[in-house]
Structure formats: structure tokens, C-alpha cells
Amino acid sequence: MEDEQTTTGSKLAALRRLMRKDENDVQTYIVPSGDQHSSEYTADCDGRRAFISNFTGSAGIAVITLGQANLFTDGRYFLQASQQLDSNWTLQKQGIKDVPTWQEYLEKKIPHPNRVGVDPRLLPAPEAESLSTKLKMKGSSLVPLSANLVDEVWGSSRPPRPASRVFALTNDYTGRSVEEKLKEIREKLKELDAYAVVVSMLDEVAWLFNLRGSDIAYNPVFFAYAIVSRTDATLFINEEQLDESARAYIKDLASIKPYEDILAHAASLSDARVPISWSVSDSAIEQKILISKLASWALLKAIGEEEISIASPVADAKAIKNDVEIEGFRHCHIRDGAALAQYFSWLEEQIAQGVELTEYQAAEKLEGFRSKLDLYRGLSFTTISSTGPNCAIIHYSPDPKESAAIKRDQIYLCDSGAQYLDGTTDVTRTWHFGTPSSEEIRAFTRVLQGHIAIDTCVFPQGLSILLRDAFARRALWKEGLDYRHGTGHGVGHFLNVHEGPQGVGTRIAYNETPLKAGMTLSNEPGYYEDGKFGIRIENVGVVKPAQTPNQFDERGYLTFEHFTMCPIQTKLVDVSLLTSEEKEWLNAYHSEVYEKVSPSLQKIGEALAIEWLKKECAAI
Ligand code: ZN
Ligand code: ZN
Numbered sequence: 001m002e003d004e005q006t007t008t009g010s011k012l013a014a015l016r017r018l019m020r021k022d023e024n025d026v027q028t029y030i031v032p033s034g035d036q037h038s039s040e041y042t043a044d045c046d047g048r049r050a051f052i053s054n055f056t057g058s059a060g061i062a063v064i065t066l067g068q069a070n071l072f073t074d075g076r077y078f079l080q081a082s083q084q085l086d087s088n089w090t091l092q093k094q095g096i097k098d099v100p101t102w103q104e105y106l107e108k109k110i111p112h113p114n115r116v117g118v119d120p121r122l123l124p125a126p127e128a129e130s131l132s133t134k135l136k137m138k139g140s141s142l143v144p145l146s147a148n149l150v151d152e153v154w155g156s157s158r159p160p161r162p163a164s165r166v167f168a169l170t171n172d173y174t175g176r177s178v179e180e181k182l183k184e185i186r187e188k189l190k191e192l193d194a195y196a197v198v199v200s201m202l203d204e205v206a207w208l209f210n211l212r213g214s215d216i217a218y219n220p221v222f223f224a225y226a227i228v229s230r231t232d233a234t235l236f237i238n239e240e241q242l243d244e245s246a247r248a249y250i251k252d253l254a255s256i257k258p259y260e261d262i263l264a265h266a267a268s269l270s271d272a273r274v275p276i277s278w279s280v281s282d283s284a285i286e287q288k289i290l291i292s293k294l295a296s297w298a299l300l301k302a303i304g305e306e307e308i309s310i311a312s313p314v315a316d317a318k319a320i321k322n323d324v325e326i327e328g329f330r331h332c333h334i335r336d337g338a339a340l341a342q343y344f345s346w347l348e349e350q351i352a353q354g355v356e357l358t359e360y361q362a363a364e365k366l367e368g369f370r371s372k373l374d375l376y377r378g379l380s381f382t383t384i385s386s387t388g389p390n391c392a393i394i395h396y397s398p399d400p401k402e403s404a405a406i407k408r409d410q411i412y413l414c415d416s417g418a419q420y421l422d423g424t425t426d427v428t429r430t431w432h433f434g435t436p437s438s439e440e441i442r443a444f445t446r447v448l449q450g451h452i453a454i455d456t457c458v459f460p461q462g463l464s465i466l467l468r469d470a471f472a473r474r475a476l477w478k479e480g481l482d483y484r485h486g487t488g489h490g491v492g493h494f495l496n497v498h499e500g501p502q503g504v505g506t507r508i509a510y511n512e513t514p515l516k517a518g519m520t521l522s523n524e525p526g527y528y529e530d531g532k533f534g535i536r537i538e539n540v541g542v543v544k545p546a547q548t549p550n551q552f553d554e555r556g557y558l559t560f561e562h563f564t565m566c567p568i569q570t571k572l573v574d575v576s577l578l579t580s581e582e583k584e585w586l587n588a589y590h591s592e593v594y595e596k597v598s599p600s601l602q603k604i605g606e607a608l609a610i611e612w613l614k615k616e617c618a619a620i
Contacts, residue, residue, distance in 0.1 A: 175324025328422030337565030391534030
């Protein structure tokens with residue numbers, strides 16, 4: 001007998017039997033890693049790619065033919081995938097020369113004609129459409145199968161879909177009622193000549209109805225869809241998840257239907273649509289139905305492909321935070337700052353005393369400090385707690401069972417964050433508990449200069465984000481250095497720590513979304529020396545109007561307000577490289593941190609943390 005945990009042979013054999021069955025009749029089967037909502041993090045029941053391949057990384061796609069099983073993943077996961085995949089699998093290293101992407105593999109490496117099966121709920125519509133066109137040109141077809149073949153193999157051992165309690169977030173935290181949000185979305189529908197929007201992203205549904213849950217780790221969301229038309233709103237959810245108060249107010253605003261009914265209702269949308277004339281002429285306007293770019297192929301097919309326009313007005317509305325949300329962000333970042341001061345002062349003392357501490361043990365201590373804070377609702381992602389060479393691994397997280405001991409003579413990088421009812425935090429600080437090398441100091445100083453450049457940047461509305469991204473890299477480029485990640489991502493309000501569509505970086509999506517006042521973003525330049533050390537300095541903040549003496553072209557000028565309140569280690573700064581403005585910025589930031597964070601530390605009588613804060617916030 002094969003051990004099911006370690007080898008995938010029997011699972012693949014069962015899958016191939018299903019592929020051959022008359023009702024399926026496919027020679028190739030695609031197993032994407034996402035869920036029906038294109039969530040960044042997924043629940044265990046949606047871990048199909050991990051189940052079939054044993055590879056547990058967050059990114060990767062499996063393509064299984066009758067004779068071969070391939071796993072496609074990127075550079076972050078080569079090592080992990082090669083350890084987890086057994087001999088039934090071929091690892092296709094994405095980004096390496098001459099290795100095909102999974103789409104190229106389907107186009108060029110499988111025999112044609114070929115029927116390629118996929119669960120259409122798990123593939124974003126634009127991706128499926130483009131693949132389908134390419135396969136058609138080869139005489140093959142992308143076949144949407146209504147049953148998920150991996151689920152059939154998984155059978156009764158597949159974990160159930162989570163059903164966490166869903167609760168209402170009051171207007172004191174959201175700043176806007178659901179009525180107001182629905183009204184705004186309906187105005188958008190009119191503006192866009194649209195009849196309805198199908199909301200498929202989990203954070204968009206949560207935002208729209210002022211509800212939160214905990215179906216997915218780190219993201220306070222729950223499994224649901226919504227349809228908002230010019231006249232009605234429907235929430236598709238397992239009704240039992242709604243707590244008493246949530247159910248009471250939703251009932252007045254929207255009809256509640258079972259989660260599974262979404263596709264049937266989406267299909268009936270086209271018929272339900274009554275042409276209404278919004279223009280002066282009486283002729284009926286062809287009204288569109290809107291879905292998100294990340295909505296599934298199944299949803300697109302259900303709605304009817306010709307009539308839709310792919311855009312979600314909900315995502316755009318959610319991205320602009322209101323004054324209550326912004327005030328919440330300010331408050332939770334000050335509380336978060338107190339936990340960071342407790343943690344980093346504790347850690348420094350432990351290391352100085354020669355206590356042996358692993359990266360994982362340290363991360364747990366930080367979680368402990370945060371969990372005592374008001375309005376705390378859990379972490380916003382897995383803590384990155386890393387020492388020395390591990391700091392250079394951008395998506396590193398320490399293994400609970402074995403992680404490195406934090407060393408006094410190496411850089412320590414900690415990227416962490418939490419969920420609070422009034423906001424979400426995400427902060428990175430880099431420390432050295434001994435004597436840093438001149439190479440480390442120089443790189444840290446250049447990263448800091450990039451961070452300051454973004455924090456202080458004043459720019460006209462509509463400026464190319466690429467240009468703004470360059471501000472963060474300018475100081476590093478002078479040294480011939482750079483980093484391989486974006487400079488900033490959107491941050492949700494007590495929602496996902498990575499929130500689209502706004503961001504700063506080289507991604508195309510970012511450049512399609514001009515920054516606007518009220519958008520919350522991270523500012524996180526870094527530098528990584530493989531095998532040696534890594535540096536990142538990350539604050540979260542909000543885009544706000546800038547007070548400029550002039551208004552050239554009346555474009556409106558914007559700047560950034562930081563929320564994050566944690567010292568930046570001056571021991572790692574080469575002051576001689578800083579301009580006087582940069583020096584002033586650092587001193588002003590530190591006095592602001594001390595002023596805002598020390599009162600709450602005083603309240604709980606944290607002498608060690610207060611001493612530490614005073615030392616780290618001292619002027620240079
Ligand atoms: Zn971060
Ligand atoms: Zn971040």
C-alpha cells in the first residue's frame with residue numbers, strides 16, 4: 001500500500017480514471033491553486049492543488065495529462081516544491097530560460113487535438129478566455145466541467161467549507177451605512193449604463209454590507225457573493241453564518257439566498273433586466289452587467305459573455321477610505337506601535353543577555369503583545385521573523401518546528417501586522433543587535449532614503465505610478481542596487497492586508513489605477529543580498545491632498561500621511577549620506593512616534609519599552 005501522505009500515485013490514478021470517463025472525456029486537466037473568488041489566501045477545503053500534488057506553496061498550478069503530472073511555480077517556491085513533489089511530478093520552474101509557462105505547455109507540449117478540462121469556477125474569466133482562444137487555434141478546446149474532479153478524488157476526507165460567525169461592523173468603524181454604499185453603487189451603475197454588478201471578491205462583499213467573518217485565515221471575510229442591480233440587492237451566503245444583529249439589518253436591505261445559488265441567479269440576470277431609459281430619448285439603452293476582472297469563467301459564462309463589461313465599481317469605492325476609516329487607521333497604528341515597542345525592547349534585552357531564541361519563538365511573543373490590545377482580531381498575515389541570510393528571502397516565514405536562532409551579529413528583519421476593528425496594520429523594521437557592517441549600513445541608509453522619498457513626495461494627480469516607484473529606488477540605483485518587489489500595495493480597512501487595485505510598483509494593474517486622496521498604501525522599499533542579509537522599511541499611510549503654493553493646470557497635488565508608529569534604527573544609518581531634509585524627516589518622525597506611543601506604554605507601566613523608545617527615538 002502506498003502512503004497517501006507521501007506519494008501521489010493513487011490520487012493521480014483515480015483522477016485519470018475520472019478524466020477518461022465518458023461524461024468528462026478530457027485528456028488534460030488543470031488544477032489551479034485559487035478558490036472561486038480569486039482569494040490570495042484560501043481555506044483548507046480549496047487546497048485542491050496541494051491535495052493532488054503535495055506541494056503546499058501559495059502560488060502554483062498543476063497540469064495533469066494521462067501520462068504526466070506537471071507543477072508550475074515561480075522562483076520563491078523552487079526549493080519547497082522540489083522537496084514536496086514526489087517522483088510522479090515534474091517541476092516546471094517558471095522564469096527559467098526555455099521552461100514553458102503552463103499556458104505555453106498547453107499550447108505547445110501536449111498533443112492536439114486535445115480536450116483540456118478545468119473547473120470553470122476556479123479560473124479567472126480573462127485568463128480562461130485567452131487560453132480557450134489559443135487552444136481553439138490548435139484544434140483543441142478548453143472544456144468547463146461542472147464537477148470538480150479533484151474533489152471527487154478527495155471525497156469525504158475533504159475539509160468542509162468554513163462557516164464562521166458573520167457579524168456587523170457598526171458605522172462607528174465603517175463611517176458609512178450600507179444604504180449609502182448601495183446608493184453610491186447604483187449611481188455608478190447609472191453613470192456606466194449598467195444594469196447590475198455581480199460582486200465576486202470576498203472583501204468587496206464584506207465591505208459593501210459592513211459585515212466581517214473569519215472563513216479564511218488572516219482575512220476577516222466570509223464565503224459570499226452579491227448582486228446589486230438598479231432596483232435590488234441580493235446576498236448569497238450560508239444564512240446560518242449571520243449572527244442575530246447582522247441578519248436583522250441585512251433583511252431590510254437585501255434578500256438573502258444560499259451561497260450555491262449564485263450561478264443560477266447570475267444566469268437569470270440577463271432576462272430580469274428591464275431596459276430602462278436614462279437618457280432623454282425613449283429608446284432602451286443596452287445595459288451592461290459588470291463583473292470584476294478576477295471573476296470566474298463560470299460567472300462570465302452564466303451572465304452571457306457579450307453583454308458585460310469587466311470592472312467592479314465596488315473595488316474602486318472601497319479603495320477610497322472615508323474620514324472615520326482613516327481615523328481608525330491612525331488609532332490602531334498607535335496601539336500597534338505600543339506592542340512593537342514592547343516586543344523589540346524585549347527582544348533586544350533577550351539577545352543582549354545571550355538567551356537562545358528562534359525566529360518562530362520571537363514571532364509568537366510579538367503576537368502575544370498584540371493580542372492584548374483593544375479591538376484586536378488576529379494577525380493580518382503570517383509574521384516574517386528572520387535572521388541573517390533568511391532576511392533575503394522575501395516571503396520567508398519561520399517553520400514552527402525548526403527555525404534559526406536569532407543572532408546578535410546579524411541583521412534581524414520583522415514584517416508583521418494585525419487586524420483590529422478600526423483598521424489593519426502591516427509594518428517592517430530591520431534591526432542589528434550588535435555591530436553592523438559598513439555594507440549593511442550603506443544599504444540600509446539607501447533604503448531609508450527611498451522610504452523618505454515616497455513619504456515626502458508631492459505629486460500631481462494622475463502621475464504615472466512608475467515614476468513614483470522610481471523615487472523609492474533612486475538612492476539605491478546610485479549604488480547600482482535595486483529590489484525585486486513592488487514599493488507599495490493597497491491596504492484594506494479591517495480587511496485584506498493586500499488590497500487592489502491601488503499600489504506602487506511595476507505591475508500593469510497599478511498603472512491603470514491613478515492614486516487618489518483616501519487610498520491607503522504601504523511604503524516598503526528594501527534591499528536583499530542573497531545568502532547574507534535583507535533590509536526593508538515599511539510604513540502604511542494614506543494619500544491626501546497636498547498644500548502647494550500653486551496649482552499648475554489645476555490638477556490637484558497629492559502627498560502621503562504615514563500611520564505606522566515604530567522607530568527606525570539609527571544605528572544602521574550613515575548620517576553623512578543623508579541630506580539635511582532627510583535628517584530633519586527622521587528626527588521629526590521619531591519625535592512623533594515618541595509623543596504618540598509613549599502615553600499608552602506609560603499607562604500599562606512598561607518601563608523597559610519606554611526606556612527603549614526614548615533611546616531609539618533620540619535625535620541624530
Ligand atoms: Zn509587510
Ligand atoms: Zn506590506
